[in-house]
Amino acid sequence: MDIPIDVEVFCADGLCGRSTKVVLRPKTDEVTHLVVRQQEPPHKEILIPVTAVTATTPDSINVRYTRDETARLQPFIETEYVQVDIPGPAAGAYFTDPYVYPEVEILPVKHEAIPPDELAVRRGALVEATDGRVGHVDEFVVDPENDHITHIVLREGHLWGQKEVTIPISEIEHIEENIVRLKIDKRKIGTLPAVPVRRR
Numbered sequence: 001m002d003i004p005i006d007v008e009v010f011c012a013d014g015l016c017g018r019s020t021k022v023v024l025r026p027k028t029d030e031v032t033h034l035v036v037r038q039q040e041p042p043h044k045e046i047l048i049p050v051t052a053v054t055a056t057t058p059d060s061i062n063v064r065y066t067r068d069e070t071a072r073l074q075p076f077i078e079t080e081y082v083q084v085d086i087p088g089p090a091a092g093a094y095f096t097d098p099y100v101y102p103e104v105e106i107l108p109v110k111h112e113a114i115p116p117d118e119l120a121v122r123r124g125a126l127v128e129a130t131d132g133r134v135g136h137v138d139e140f141v142v143d144p145e146n147d148h149i150t151h152i153v154l155r156e157g158h159l160w161g162q163k164e165v166t167i168p169i170s171e172i173e174h175i176e177e178n179i180v181r182l183k184i185d186k187r188k189i190g191t192l193p194a195v196p197v198r199r200r
Helices: 067-071 187-188
Strands: 002-004 009-010 014-025 030-038 045-049 054-059 060-063 075-088 101-112 121-122 128-129 134-145 148-154 164-167 170-175 180-181
Touching: 002 014, 002 054, 002 060, 009 067, 014 067, 030 067, 030 148, 060 067, 121 164, 128 187, 134 187
Parallel strands: 009 060, 128 180
Antiparallel strands: 002 134, 009 014, 014 030, 014 121, 030 045, 054 060, 075 101, 128 134, 134 148, 148 164, 170 180
16 A cells, blocks of 8 residues: 555545655554544644555545544644743733833644654655665555554655655665664665555
8 A cells, every 4th residue: 555645635425635755663664643634624634544544545534534524533633732931011000120020921832743752744755775864755655564664665756766766665774753763875766666646
């Protein structure tokens, strides 16, 4: 199964959003969730378990949930409100500098709701061989039996032109949010066999 990023996501009852990222567990190379920006306002991003994916094509992902069901899923961006003391003059006070009194303000702080030990990877994340940049992440190839990544697919515009380059997960040193670091050099990548991407 191939999981494309930045494509339309269809629920059981119609278009429900667009994929923006995948969440994976780097220690096991397992994809756990899709991040989907909802079609309907306020267009929030939600986490959809990868086990809900029923089919994929190069341009779309189908999930078993309805649009109403996705609206109740965990948001990817969570907001918490933090009390902050801001030094400033007290209202109505007759003191002059250096006397200041803190003003209390409640500020919203947004953060990604990524489960512990997991990582969100975006389409376009940089791919680096041992001797420099080779391209950007376009898609992930996932074993449907266990949801583990088997290959990454490079986006068009990489060093090898129009050839679809698939890199086995065994050749990845480690994955960060915006970069995939490989164990091999550019010459070795050029000799890798093309692995057909099978979409279910």
